[in-house]
Structures are given as structure tokens and as C-alpha cells.
Amino acid sequence: MQINNSHPNLRINLAGIRLAHPFMNASGVVSSSPGLIRRLIVEGGCSAVVTKSITPKPRLGNNPPILVKLPCGGYINAVGLENPGKEIIRSIVSVGLELGVPVIVSVAGSSADEYLEVSIEAEEAKASAVELNLSCPHTEGYGLVFGQDPEATKYITGMVSSVLKIPVIAKLGPSDNIVKIAGKALEAGAKALTISNTIKAMIIDVYTGRPVLTNIYGGLSGPPLHPVAVRLIYEVYSELEPLIIGAGGVVNGESALEMIFAGASAIQVGSAIIDRGVVVLREILHEFEELLVKLEISDLGQCVGLAHRL
Amino acid sequence: MLDKGSMRPARIINCTKISETLYHVEIELLKELPFKPRSPQFVMIWIPGLESIPMSIAGCKENLIELVVKPVGRTTLSLVNAKQGETIGVKGPLGKALKLDGSGKYLLVAGGSGLAPIKMLHEELESKKIEHTIVFGGRSASEIGDISGLLRGTCSRIYISSDDGSIGFKGSAVELALRLLEAETYTKVVACGPKPMLKYLAKGIARFRDVETWVILENMVKCGLGVCGSCEIDGSGLLVCRDGPGFLLEEVVEWLEVK
Ligand SMILES: Cc1cc2nc3c(=O)[nH]c(=O)nc-3n(C[C@H](O)[C@H](O)[C@H](O)COP(=O)(O)OP(=O)(O)OC[C@H]3O[C@@H](n4cnc5c(N)ncnc54)[C@H](O)[C@@H]3O)c2cc1C
Ligand SMILES: Cc1cc2nc3c(=O)[nH]c(=O)nc-3n(C[C@H](O)[C@H](O)[C@H](O)COP(=O)(O)O)c2cc1C
Ligand code: FES
Numbered sequence: 001m002q003i004n005n006s007h008p009n010l011r012i013n014l015a016g017i018r019l020a021h022p023f024m025n026a027s028g029v030v031s032s033s034p035g036l037i038r039r040l041i042v043e044g045g046c047s048a049v050v051t052k053s054i055t056p057k058p059r060l061g062n063n064p065p066i067l068v069k070l071p072c073g074g075y076i077n078a079v080g081l082e083n084p085g086k087e088i089i090r091s092i093v094s095v096g097l098e099l100g101v102p103v104i105v106s107v108a109g110s111s112a113d114e115y116l117e118v119s120i121e122a123e124e125a126k127a128s129a130v131e132l133n134l135s136c137p138h139t140e141g142y143g144l145v146f147g148q149d150p151e152a153t154k155y156i157t158g159m160v161s162s163v164l165k166i167p168v169i170a171k172l173g174p175s176d177n178i179v180k181i182a183g184k185a186l187e188a189g190a191k192a193l194t195i196s197n198t199i200k201a202m203i204i205d206v207y208t209g210r211p212v213l214t215n216i217y218g219g220l221s222g223p224p225l226h227p228v229a230v231r232l233i234y235e236v237y238s239e240l241e242p243l244i245i246g247a248g249g250v251v252n253g254e255s256a257l258e259m260i261f262a263g264a265s266a267i268q269v270g271s272a273i274i275d276r277g278v279v280v281l282r283e284i285l286h287e288f289e290e291l292l293v294k295l296e297i298s299d300l301g302q303c304v305g306l307a308h309r310l
Numbered sequence: 311m312l313d314k315g316s317m318r319p320a321r322i323i324n325c326t327k328i329s330e331t332l333y334h335v336e337i338e339l340l341k342e343l344p345f346k347p348r349s350p351q352f353v354m355i356w357i358p359g360l361e362s363i364p365m366s367i368a369g370c371k372e373n374l375i376e377l378v379v380k381p382v383g384r385t386t387l388s389l390v391n392a393k394q395g396e397t398i399g400v401k402g403p404l405g406k407a408l409k410l411d412g413s414g415k416y417l418l419v420a421g422g423s424g425l426a427p428i429k430m431l432h433e434e435l436e437s438k439k440i441e442h443t444i445v446f447g448g449r450s451a452s453e454i455g456d457i458s459g460l461l462r463g464t465c466s467r468i469y470i471s472s473d474d475g476s477i478g479f480k481g482s483a484v485e486l487a488l489r490l491l492e493a494e495t496y497t498k499v500v501a502c503g504p505k506p507m508l509k510y511l512a513k514g515i516a517r518f519r520d521v522e523t524w525v526i527l528e529n530m531v532k533c534g535l536g537v538c539g540s541c542e543i544d545g546s547g548l549l550v551c552r553d554g555p556g557f558l559l560e561e562v563v564e565w566l567e568v569k
């Protein structure tokens with residue numbers, strides 16, 4: 001690789017969406033309203049923003065406790081797909097249009113028709129892409145039931161992809177069947193995959209003997225998820241080499257580059273924002289750039305999936 | 311390691327009724343907080359089997375936290391009716407601390423459970439020997455109860471108001487505060503109470519241009535860590551749980567005026 005001390009080229013083309021650098025927020029983290037999306041762009045410097053997962057109608061979500069930090073680092077959450085419904089999409093997307101930053105609308109539903117309904121609204125609102133949340137682990141009847149089933153993944157992804165002109169991204173969660181599920185999503189028309197969502201998990205308070213989350217089950221995110229997410233990305237890339245957006249426990253330049261080496265082209269950050277605020281995105285970007293310079297990597301594109309080629 | 315977002319075990323050690331509507335609750339933490347809380351920071355109190363709800367920290371000494379609770383529903387009722395020694399969970403301290411100037415004179419205005427962060431602020435000002443006046447208002451003498459017993463100090467004066475005039479100044483806490491602002495010079499006003507009270511204050515205080523006014527707000531707090539968006543002040547991108555709960559009046563005045 002060439003020695004290059006100037007800024008490395010971080011630009012990427014994500015299924016036709018041009019991104020100035022690989023870092024965006026992960027769905028569900030400060031992303032449920034126009035005001036919060038504006039903060040992700042202005043204070044966080046995201047190259048694209050991903051909305052909270054949106055269902056056709058408003059959803060109230062679970063009662064607190066819905067989010068707890070774990071003693072081992074990382075979080076467990078059971079927000080429960082609380083969202084204002086598809087009516088919010090236009091005002092959120094218009095913030096991205098105003099500021100010149102692509103908006104990816106995360107879509108959830110309890111049936112293929114609901115995924116389609118929200119996806120159509122996103123396209124009409126001029127979103128740059130939709131991300132199908134096929135992997136929410138803590139809301140009965142939504143997401144995970146589809147994302148763990150290769151045929152359901154294919155059906156929903158296919159239904160949305162055949163109608164939309166904008167790119168469809170399928171967001172998958174941890175599964176031993178990930179390669180098969182990823183293959184079905186791509187076969188059905190997904191242009192990229194986001195890997196990974198949280199892992200279904202729970203915590204019990206030993207002083208009272210009770211599960212802490214009102215919902216009992218939640219999703220594990222943050223650093224404990226990172227090696228699992230790296231494994232999932234590595235497995236999928238080695239079999240299918242698709243366009244991947246990596247998510248799971250990215251907290252600094254190194255944990256981001258690890259995902260790129262495993263096969264991701266872009267990165268989403270969630271839990272680190274809870275710890276350090278939206279400015280963490282700028283901090284990680286800065287560290288990432290410095291790391292590339294130190295490693296003499298001049299072009300990000302060269303090192304996507306690097307670990308598979310050495 | 312446990313941090314502010316973790317659930318810490320704690321025990322309810324005491325609960326005293328201080329007025330017809332307010333209770334003073336003391337909680338012992340079985341694991342210490344990650345840092346010393348400051349007003350108007352709050353905790354999420356988890357009553358196992360019920361919910362977890364936001365409560366301002368009204369006082370803190372080592373492993374002891376004080377709350378001032380106004381029971382209004384299931385969780386607050388069970389908090390004030392809890393048995394001594396009952397185990398609960400505490401997440402926090404959450405939110406931002408107010409920056410205190412070393413000089414100047416403060417006017418603190420409280421109504422209802424808004425007393426909690428004001429009590430905490432009063433104790434901080436006392437320890438820094440900063441002069442301040444506290445105004446606490448309620449509907450009648452029974453709502454005022456033994457408030458003064460909670461607010462002892464040497465750098466402060468306490469004024470009481472009641473709507474029916476059964477104790478102290480006849481009128482609202484805001485009316486009384488505005489009179490004090492006319493009579494004396496204050497550099498900062500900090501107010502906490504029901505939204506209509508803060509709205510009324512916003513209107514009345516507009517003419518005192520040199521006074522920096524802070525309001526401590528409540529909204530539906532769920533995650534408490536600035537993630538879920540539940541506590542956003544409509545459309546502003548400001549989160550009560552992370553950017554607040556104390557805000558400069560100018561930042562939130564529009565929201566106060568709605569409805
Ligand atoms: C930052 C902050 C600090 C607070 N400090 C205090 C305090 O020191 N003392 C005190 O008595 N009260 C305080 N409150 C209000 C207190 O949290 C609510 O009264 C309590 O959550 C009601 O719960 P409940 O189950 O008893 O009542 P419910 O029957 O659930 O609700 C009664 C009313 O309380 C409000 N409420 C319910 N859940 C919440 C929630 N999660 N967050 C905010 N409001 C809610 C709603 O407006 C509802 O109409 C504070 C609120 C906030 C946001
Ligand atoms: C509080 C919280 C809410 C989340 N909500 C959503 C959501 O609505 N839709 C979704 O696809 N993923 C959601 N996620 C998962 C994240 O987008 C991300 O995939 C996961 O947290 C891993 O990234 P991280 O380790 O950087 O947090 C949520 C995560 C957290 C912590
Ligand atoms: S309560 Fe979740 S963002 Fe404030």
C-alpha cells in the first residue's frame with residue numbers, strides 16, 4: 001500500500017447513494033423526530049441518517065425500564081418500536097433534503113403489507129433508501145419473526161423491492177442461519193444488508209429476583225455485541241460479498257475498521273451515542289481517519305473485506 | 311462497572327408526610343452513585359413489578375438520596391406506601407447540572423413536587439454561601455404543611471404563598487416572586503412546578519430583562535438517557551432527560567405557551 005499522509009479517501013457509494021464518509025447513526029438512537037435527525041446531522045456530522053423504525057400507525061412502546069446499561073458495558077433495551085407512525089416521514093426527510101444529507105427510513109411492520117405501506121410513503125417523501133428492520137428482538141409479532149425465517153425475509157424484501165425505485169436495505173440480526181437469510185434477502189432484491197441488529201437478551205435483578213425490563217426481553221447492544229457482529233459480517237461477506245453496513249458495538253476508529261476488514265462498506269453507531277452523545281460520531285470519524293493514515297491506507301474502498309484476502 | 315445508566319439496588323428507609331400532597335422519601339443506595347448529583351439532576355426509580363419513573367434528587371449525602379414525592383398514580387402511590395426496607399432500583403444521576411455562579415443573588419420558585427430540585431439547589435447554594443430567596447406556593451395551608459422544616463439555612467429566606475390566603479402571601483408563588491423581583495435585585499431565577507405555573511412566570515418575568523431565568527421541566531421520560539425521544543420538547547430536538555431538565559427560559563418559552 002502507498003504511503004500517504006494526506007487525508008485518505010473516505011467517500012463511498014452505497015447502492016447509488018453517495019456518502020462523504022462511512023459513518024451514520026443506527027436506527028432507534030435519537031432518530032424519532034425531525035429535531036433529533038437535525039442534531040445527528042449538525043452536531044454528529046453523519047454522512048447519512050437512519051430514522052427510528054417506523055410502522056404505519058403510531059406505536060406507544062413498552063413501559064420503563066426500557067433501557068439499562070450493563071455492568072459489562074453495552075446496553076439492553078426494549079423500547080418496543082415506539083414511533084410516531086408514517087405521518088412523520090415527510091417532515092423527517094425534509095430535514096435531510098434541506099441539509100443535503102441522505103435519509104434512510106427504517107421500516108417495521110407486522111405484515112408484508114405494512115412494510116410496503118411505510119416504504120412507499122418513504123419513497124414518496126424522497127427518502128434515499130429504506131432499511132427493512134427484519135430483526136427487532138423485543139416486540140412480539142414484529143421484525144424478528146420475519147428475519148429469522150429465510151422465506152419470510154425473501155417474501156417481505158421481494159414485495160418491497162419490486163415496488164420501490166429507491167434502494168432497499170435489509171437489516172438482519174444475529175442468527176446461525178445468517179448466510180442463508182442474507183442470500184434470500186439479496187435474491188429478493190435487497191441492494192445492501194445492515195448487519196447486525198441487537199441480540200435477544202435479558203437481565204434479572206438479584207436483589208429482588210425479578211427481570212429488570214418491564215418487557216422481560218430486550219436487545220443487547222454495544223461492545224458485548226461487537227465480536228458477534230464482526231463474525232456475522234465476515235461470514236456473510238465470505239459467501240456472498242454483498243454491500244454491507246456494519247453495526248454493533250462500534251465505539252472508536254479501531255472497532256469501525258475491524259468491521260470494514262470483515263466486509264462492511266459503511267458503519268452505523270448506536271450505543272456509543274448513548275454513552276457520549278451525538279458528537280461521538282465526529283470523534284469516531286476523526287479516529288478512523290487517523291488510523292487509516294497510520295496504517296497507510298489511502299482509499300477506504302481497498303480495504304473492504306481485507307481480512308478475507310490476506 | 312456500574313455507571314449512571316445501570317440499575318443500582320437501593321432500599322427505602324423512611325417516608326414522612328410533609329403536607330397534604332407531598333411526601334419526603336429517603337432511600338439508601340446499596341451501591342454508590344458514579345458521581346455526586348447536582349440540581350436539577352434526577353434518578354429513575356424502579357419499583358419492581360411496577361414501572362420506573364423519573365424523580366428529582368432533593369438531597370444526597372453519601373449513600374442516602376432524598377426525594378419529594380407527590381403521589382399521582384400507581385407508581386408514585388406505591389413509592390410513598392412502600393414498607394421500610396423494601397428493595398427498589400435506581401438509575402442515575404441523569405440530566406445536566408445547573409452551572410452556579412459564585413456570586414449574585416438567586417430567587418428560587420417552587421410549586422408542588424417542584425420543591426424537590428429547588429431543595430437540592432438550596433442546599434448547594436447554602437454550601438457555597440450564595441445568598442438566595444425561596445418562594446413556595448400551594449393552594450392552602452394544608453398543601454404547605456411542614457415545608458419550612460425541610461429548608462433550613464443561613465443564607466436564605468423562605469416565603470410562602472397560598473391561593474386562599476390561609477397561610478403566607480395570598481396569591482400564587484409566581485405573583486409573590488414577581489413582587490420580590492420588583493422590590494429587590496436578583497441575578498438568577500430558577501423555577502420548578504406545574505406547567506401552568508411556569509407559563510405564568512414566563513409571561514410575568516419578560517419585563518425583568520437583566521434576570522437570567524431557568525425553568526426545570528417535566529415531560530414523559532422513559533429511557534432517561536437521551537435515546538428514545540419520548541421526552542423531546544416538541545419539535546425542538548431538545549431532550550428533557552439529557553439536555554435538561556433545567557433550561558434557559560428563552561429555549562423553551564414557545565413550548566410553555568402551547569395549550
Ligand atoms: C425530570 C423529572 C423529574 C420529576 N421529579 C419529580 C419529583 O421530584 N417528585 C414527584 O412527585 N414527581 C416528579 N416527577 C413527575 C413523576 O415522574 C410522575 O408524577 C410519575 O411518573 C407518575 O407516575 P405514576 O405511575 O404514579 O402515575 P401515572 O398514573 O402513570 O401518571 C400520572 C401522570 O404522571 C405523568 N407521568 C407518568 N409517567 C411519567 C413518566 N415516565 N415521566 C414523566 N411523567 C410521567 C403523566 O403526566 C400522567 O398523567 C418528575 C418528572 C420528571 C420528568
Ligand atoms: C435504544 C435502542 C433502540 C433501538 N431501536 C431500533 C429500531 O427502532 N430499529 C432498528 O432496526 N434497530 C434499533 N436498534 C438497534 C440499533 O440500530 C443497532 O443495530 C444496535 O444497537 C447495534 O449497534 P450498537 O452496538 O452501536 O448500538 C436500537 C438500539 C438501541 C440501543
Ligand atoms: S426519555 Fe428517552 S430521550 Fe429522554
